[in-house]
Each structure stands twice: as C-alpha cells, then as structure tokens.
Amino acid sequence: MAGEGRRKLTPYLLTLPGVGFLVVFFAIPMATVFSVSFQEGSLSQGFTFTGHWQNYTDTLARYDTQLIRSLMVGLIVTIMTLVISYPMMYWIAFRGGRRKNIYLLLILLPFFTPFLIRTLMWKTIFADEGILLGFLKDVGLVSDSYQVLATMTAVISGMVYNFLPFMALPLYVSLEKMDPRLLDAAADLYSSKRQAFLKVTLPLSYPGLFAGSLLTFIPAVGDPINPELLGGVNTTMIGQVVQREMLTNNAYPRGSAISFMLMAVILIGVFLYARVLGTEEMTG
Amino acid sequence: MDREREFAKLLAEAPRRGMTRRDLLRRVGLGAGAASLTAFLAACGISKEDTTTEEGEKNTLTTTEEVGNLNFANWPLYIDRSQGTRPTIDDFTEATGITVNYKEVIDDNEGFFGTIQEPLSNDQAVEWDMIVVTDWMIAKMARLGYLEELDHEQLPNFTANAGAIYKDPGYDPGNKYSVPWQSGITGVAYNPELTGRELTSFDDLFDPAFAGKVGMFKEMRDTISLTMLSMGVEPSESTEDDLVAAQQKLLQQRDDGIVRNYYGNEYADALVRGDIWATMAWSGDVFQLQFDQPELQFYVPDTGGILWVDNMAIPDNAAAPIDAMRFMDYVYDPEVAAQITAWVNYICPVPAAQEILASAKDKYTQTVANSPLVFPTPEMEANLHHYKDLDEDEEARWNDLFGEIIQG
Numbered sequence: 001m002a003g004e005g006r007r008k009l010t011p012y013l014l015t016l017p018g019v020g021f022l023v024v025f026f027a028i029p030m031a032t033v034f035s036v037s038f039q040e041g042s043l044s045q046g047f048t049f050t051g052h053w054q055n056y057t058d059t060l061a062r063y064d065t066q067l068i069r070s071l072m073v074g075l076i077v078t079i080m081t082l083v084i085s086y087p088m089m090y091w092i093a094f095r096g097g098r099r100k101n102i103y104l105l106l107i108l109l110p111f112f113t114p115f116l117i118r119t120l121m122w123k124t125i126f127a128d129e130g131i132l133l134g135f136l137k138d139v140g141l142v143s144d145s146y147q148v149l150a151t152m153t154a155v156i157s158g159m160v161y162n163f164l165p166f167m168a169l170p171l172y173v174s175l176e177k178m179d180p181r182l183l184d185a186a187a188d189l190y191s192s193k194r195q196a197f198l199k200v201t202l203p204l205s206y207p208g209l210f211a212g213s214l215l216t217f218i219p220a221v222g223d224p225i226n227p228e229l230l231g232g233v234n235t236t237m238i239g240q241v242v243q244r245e246m247l248t249n250n251a252y253p254r255g256s257a258i259s260f261m262l263m264a265v266i267l268i269g270v271f272l273y274a275r276v277l278g279t280e281e282m283t284g
Numbered sequence: 285m286d287r288e289r290e291f292a293k294l295l296a297e298a299p300r301r302g303m304t305r306r307d308l309l310r311r312v313g314l315g316a317g318a319a320s321l322t323a324f325l326a327a328c329g330i331s332k333e334d335t336t337t338e339e340g341e342k343n344t345l346t347t348t349e350e351v352g353n354l355n356f357a358n359w360p361l362y363i364d365r366s367q368g369t370r371p372t373i374d375d376f377t378e379a380t381g382i383t384v385n386y387k388e389v390i391d392d393n394e395g396f397f398g399t400i401q402e403p404l405s406n407d408q409a410v411e412w413d414m415i416v417v418t419d420w421m422i423a424k425m426a427r428l429g430y431l432e433e434l435d436h437e438q439l440p441n442f443t444a445n446a447g448a449i450y451k452d453p454g455y456d457p458g459n460k461y462s463v464p465w466q467s468g469i470t471g472v473a474y475n476p477e478l479t480g481r482e483l484t485s486f487d488d489l490f491d492p493a494f495a496g497k498v499g500m501f502k503e504m505r506d507t508i509s510l511t512m513l514s515m516g517v518e519p520s521e522s523t524e525d526d527l528v529a530a531q532q533k534l535l536q537q538r539d540d541g542i543v544r545n546y547y548g549n550e551y552a553d554a555l556v557r558g559d560i561w562a563t564m565a566w567s568g569d570v571f572q573l574q575f576d577q578p579e580l581q582f583y584v585p586d587t588g589g590i591l592w593v594d595n596m597a598i599p600d601n602a603a604a605p606i607d608a609m610r611f612m613d614y615v616y617d618p619e620v621a622a623q624i625t626a627w628v629n630y631i632c633p634v635p636a637a638q639e640i641l642a643s644a645k646d647k648y649t650q651t652v653a654n655s656p657l658v659f660p661t662p663e664m665e666a667n668l669h670h671y672k673d674l675d676e677d678e679e680a681r682w683n684d685l686f687g688e689i690i691q692g
Binding site for chain 2: 044046065066129145149150175233237240241244247248249263
C-alpha cells in the first residue's frame with residue numbers, strides 16, 4: 001500500500017539533510033584530497049593523477065620526527081587535561097550542590113574570549129622579562145636565561161589550557177548523571193572508598209572519558225596554531241608541516257598525503273583505544 | 285595651493301592622531317593567523333588543468349573604458365588614515381570620480397596568492413582590480429600569466445617621478461606588469477642595551493654570546509639571501525652549492541642554540557619585549573618602534589641588505605583595469621606620495637616626496653623626511669641587493685632546504 005511504502009521511506013528521507021551535508025562537506029572533499037595525494041605536478045603545469053604513491057613514502061621519511069612528535073604531544077595533552085579536569089569535574093558533580101552551574105560557568109568563562117587572543121595573551125604573560133618570569137627572575141627563583149616561550153613546554157601548556165573544556169565537559173556529563181546512592185550501596189557492601197571509586201565511579205565515567213579523550217587528542221595532534229604561536233626551534237608539529245606544504249610550497253599532493261597519513265594513524269589509534277575500553281562503554 | 289595647505293594641515297595633525305601605525309599593527313596582528321587559515325582552506329581546491337599558459341591565447345584587457353569603481357586589495361595599515369577616513373582614497377575619488385572599494389585583506393604573499401590562485405588558474409576574474417604584492421610574487425604571477433600588462437601611456441606620473449632604482453627592475457623588466465607601491469629594507473635590528481655592543485654585520489646574529497636571543501625570519505627569501513650575502517655570494521647569481529652552504533650555516537646556527545625562533549611579523553613584539561636582543565628586521569617597522577624605544581637600532585649589514593619592493597598590479601581579467609591604472613598614476617604625484625609616506629613610513633618610490641615632507645612645519649614629518657629608513661642614503665642604497673628571481677623548480681628546492689631549518 002502506498003501509505004506503508006511512504007512510511008518505510010520516512011526514516012531515509014529524514015536522514016537526507018544529514019547525509020547530504022556529509023557528502024558535500026566530508027565525502028567529496030575527502031575524495032578530492034585522496035585523489036590529490038596521488039597526483040604529480042606543479043602550479044604552472046597543473047596537477048595530474050599519476051598514482052604517485054611516493055608522495056606518502058617521501059613525506060613520511062622527511063617528516064617522521066614531526067609526526068611522532070605530534071602524536072606524543074597529543075598523548076601528553078590528553079593525559080594532562082584528564083588529570084586536571086577529572087578531580088575538578090568530580091568535585092563539581094558530587095559536591096557542587098546548588099552552585100554546580102555557577103562552577104561550570106566559571107570554568108567556561110575564559111573560553112568566551114577568542115582562542116587566538118587567549119593564546120597571544122600567553123606571550124605577554126610569559127615574556128622573558130614579563131610580569132611572571134620577570135618577577136621570578138628578580139627574586140631569584142629561576143635563572144636569568146630561563147624562558148617559557150618558544151619551547152615545547154609552552155606549546156603543551158597552551159594546548160592543555162585551550163583543550164581543557166573538551167575533556168572536562170564530557171566527563172562532567174557522565175559523572176553528573178551517576179546516581180550517588182550507588183556509592184552508598186557500595187559502602188553497604190563493605191567496599192572501601194577507593195574500591196568504590198575504581199569499581200563504580202570510574203567505569204561509569206568511561207563514556208565521558210572516551211569522548212573527552214577523542215575530542216582532545218584528535219585536534220591536539222593536528223593543531224597548527226599553538227605550536228606556531230608558542231613554539232620555537234625544533235617544536236614543529238605536523239599541522240604546521242601541512243600548512244607550509246600547502247600554502248608556501250604549493251605542494252598540494254604532498255600536503256594531502258601527509259593529511260591522509262595523519263588521519264590513518266589517528267583512526268588506527270582510536271580503533272585500538274575503543275577495543276581496549278570496550279565499545280559498550282564507548283556508547284554509554 | 286589649496287591642496288598644499290590641506291596637506292600641511294593633515295601633516296600637522298600627525299603627532300596627535302593618537303594612534304600610530306604601530307599601535308594599529310598591534311591590534312590587527314591578531315587577525316593574521318585566522319586569515320592564513322582561510323587561505324589554506326581556499327587553497328585546498330586544486331585545478332586539474334591550467335589554461336592560462338597555453339600558447340596562442342591573447343591576453344587582452346576586459347575593457348578600455350573607465351568603470352568608475354575600483355576594487356583594491358592591500359596590506360593592513362599600508363595607506364594613510366585620518367580619523368576613520370583614508371585621505372588619499374577620498375582625494376582620488378574626488379579628483380577622478382572613481383569610487384574605491386579598499387580592503388586590507390593581504391597578510392602575506394603566499395596566503396593571499398592561495399585565495400586568488402584557483403580562479404586565476406582557470407582564466408576567471410577575481411574580485412580585485414588591483415593588488416599589492418612583493419616583487420618575487422609579481423615575477424611568479426607574471427610567469428603564470430596571472431597579470432594584465434600595463435599601458436605606460438596611462439602612467440605619465442610614474443615615468444616622470446619614479447626613482448631610478450624603481451624603473452625597469454629585474455623582477456619585472458620594463459615595469460610591464462607592475463609599478464612599486466612602497467618598498468623596504470631587510471636588515472638587522474638590535475637593542476644595544478641588551479647586546480652590550482654595537483653590531484654591524486650579519487654574522488653578529490651568529491655570535492654565541494647571544495645564544496637564544498637571536499631572531500631570524502621564516503620568510504625564506506629574506507633569510508637565505510642575507511645569509512648568502514654574508515658569505516660573499518650575490519643571491520641573484522647563486523648556485524645550488526651556494527644554497528646548500530647557506531643552509532648549512534643556518535642549520536649550524538640553529539643547532540648551536542643561537543636562534544630563539546623564526547619569526548614573521550611578530551618579531552617586532554619580541555624585540556620590544558626583550559625576548560630577542562638582535563634580529564633580522566624590516567626597516568619600516570623599526571622606524572615605528574623607535575618612537576617608543578629610541579634605543580633600538582637598525583642597520584644594513586656590511587655584507588649587504590635586501591631591498592624588496594611591494595608593487596601594484598592588475599590581476600588577469602580584472603573588471604576595471606583602466607581605473608586601476610589611473611590610481612597607479614595618481615599615487616606617483618609627489619604630493620600624494622608624500623602624504624602616504626608620512627603615515628606609512630616605508631620607503632617611498634618617489635624621491636621628490638622627501639623635499640615636500642622636509643618643508644613641513646611639524647617635527648614628526650621632518651623626522652620622516654630625514655630618516656634613512658624612509659629615504660635611504662646613497663651609501664645605504666649602494667649596499668642593497670635584490671632577491672634572486674627563482675623559477676618554479678628552484679623555488680621548490682629553496683623551500684625544501686629552508687623548511688628543514690625552520691621546521692625542525
């Protein structure tokens with residue numbers, strides 16, 4: 001019957017805007033980049049598809065240091081945001097009481113300022129003779145040649161600062177919806193506080209932890225802005241490499257190849273991570 | 285006469301305009317990162333075929349008439365301003381009836397090129413009738429067939445008033461595609477209070493005594509060219525061996541821990557903050573910085589500095605090429621040139637502007653007129669060199685080797 005046929009189609013029709021969006025803004029660009037990554041040529045002669053897979057091996061050989069560095073930085077940033085935000089969010093979710101929303105707002109407040117401005121302010125704060133280091137040097141707490149800017153420390157700190165909400169908010173959501181009476185129940189069953197945390201609270205926060213880690217790790221690995229603004233000599237990350245290959249060298253095939261490699265590495269990492277944490281927890 | 289008086293009044297205002305170009309730079313510098321991202325996204329679309337360089341295609345102007353509107357893309361803070369208006373633009377509109385849509389959209393050559401490359405490579409028009417890009421980019425765009433030829437009969441002021449070194453330059457023989465807008469010197473700036481001694485050479489930037497306190501440029505042409513000059517090599521005559529030798533010298537400098545960072549425009553802030561003691565620098569910036577920090581010094585290295593020239597040019601298939609040429613000619617009127625230079629403080633391509641500025645009553649304008657950073661002395665000029673005109677393969681090679689230095 002016609003009515004039934006339409007009813008069968010309805011779910012598909014409902015997904016149409018979403019699918020259309022993905023095709024136009026994800027599938028087609030991805031296919032283009034993938035195709036470009038196998039092309040050869042130059043700006044004046046145009047680029048043609050020749051199946052030039054050496055784009056991958058050449059760039060990997062050239063930029064392996066930067067790729068590994070980016071993955072390491074992504075990992076460190078993820079762990080640091082986790083270590084910082086977990087206790088914070090735990091406290092707000094379980095001890096925040098009626099002021100939970102105010103505390104959350106306080107955490108988000110700095111992020112109402114644009115990303116670029118916040119990061120540039122760091123340059124003023126951490127200048128060699130600036131308000132912070134200048135003072136520390138005057139009182140003799142650090143040596144005169146000590147610097148924060150243009151070092152890996154600055155890059156990682158900047159990222160931890162900038163990506164904190166991406167970790168904190170998913171954690172908060174999963175902790176907040178946990179029923180506190182579960183902890184009472186655990187205590188009734190003679191569990192210590194530590195055991196209750198490890199066997200009840202932590203597993204229940206896995207979905208938030210999983211989502212938060214991905215939301216932090218993936219952008220952190222590819223981020224060109226923090227290393228560009230806060231980094232210096234020998235702190236180059238893969239996002240900057242892609243930017244330079246694309247914009248300065250106009251070497252679109254090489255830039256595309258690096259982008260694809262980065263994506264593959266991240267996908268594999270995420271897959272392994274999901275296997276370890278378990279897909280059930282992943283979806284909550 | 286009237287114009288002269290108006291101009292003198294404007295100049296007199298200069299010191300109390302309250303906002304120098306430097307202040308503005310500080311404010312707008314924030315946009316640079318975002319702009320490059322846009323350019324990056326725009327550059328992602330790649331044309332498969334390039335039609336403009338095919339033989340037999342005739343490069344003709346879209347019109348030989350004035351259109352009455354000019355879309356002009358320029359760099360931030362690169363034209364005079366007064367209380368929210370741009371006097372030169374307004375005067376031009378008054379004199380010619382041509383309205384100008386002036387946009388400060390160019391933050392760096394490559395990023396801007398990324399935004400116009402796609403349509404130009406498909407032989408389509410871009411939204412600009414006139415752009416300002418650096419000399420080597422002019423050469424690159426001309427080679428790719430992305431620029432319209434200029435009709436010099438429309439440019440009598442240029443012929444009459446442009447300085448000799450700006451005519452028939454190596455990057456654009458016969459000024460076929462471009463005329464200079466402003467130019468500047470790449471040299472070295474330092475703070476004597478921090479270095480503790482006078483610097484004169486480029487090799488001073490390699491002094492281990494300044495370890496971690498030296499700034500270098502991430503602008504490939506500037507850094508490599510000055511390094512080559514310091515090794516006694518004329519950049520325009522350099523060979524592959526010279527390039528490799530220059531790279532080795534720069535790698536050594538980096539690995540010895542002498543370089544703090546490779547900077548773009550932000551080197552100026554680092555110099556002011558004291559993060560770096562000595563750095564490669566652009567003359568116009570240092571002139572501005574000296575108002576706040578008179579102790580800062582700029583010099584052309586004894587082995588030679590680089591004179592770069594930003595040029596006006598008309599992109600291929602522009603809608604209003606004649607209007608663009610009228611503007612080009614208009615700014616070669618010495619008084620107009622003086623008006624722009626008084627505010628912009630880069631090197632003016634019209635020598636006659638110096639006298640006009642020197643005759644102004646106020647001290648600020650006289651400082652501009654007498655500064656060797658705005659009107660270089662003959663000795664300085666004699667020690668200035670040009671970038672090498674790199675073909676596509678060379679450029680890729682230079683970028684590759686330079687990338688290894690700055691992207692360690």
